[in-house]
Amino acid sequence: MDGQEPFASGLEAMLHDPDVPVRVAAIETLLERKNNNRTAPLNTALNDEVPELRFAAATALLRLHHPAGRDFLIQILYSERLRE
Numbered sequence: 001m002d003g004q005e006p007f008a009s010g011l012e013a014m015l016h017d018p019d020v021p022v023r024v025a026a027i028e029t030l031l032e033r034k035n036n037n038r039t040a041p042l043n044t045a046l047n048d049e050v051p052e053l054r055f056a057a058a059t060a061l062l063r064l065h066h067p068a069g070r071d072f073l074i075q076i077l078y079s080e081r082l083r084e
Contacts, residue, residue, distance in 0.1 A: 012041045031060040
């Protein structure tokens with residue numbers, strides 16, 4: 001086990017914290033990590049019940065050039081256009 005595994009599992013646990021700002025901070029921290037294992041928890045966060053958290057996860061994935069982030073944001077834009 002490398003020294004980052006407990007830190008990573010702690011961050012992933014923070015994504016399930018009842019406090020939304022804690023979950024958003026976990027997403028921001030995952031984005032800053034230089035680790036290839038950060039996209040899976042961000043993808044999971046796309047299904048969060050809180051819209052702001054889903055948006056934070058999508059923008060983080062977009063910044064990582066992950067297609068799930070782009071696809072999620074395009075879906076939001078498309079649904080907003082339908083409401084006009």
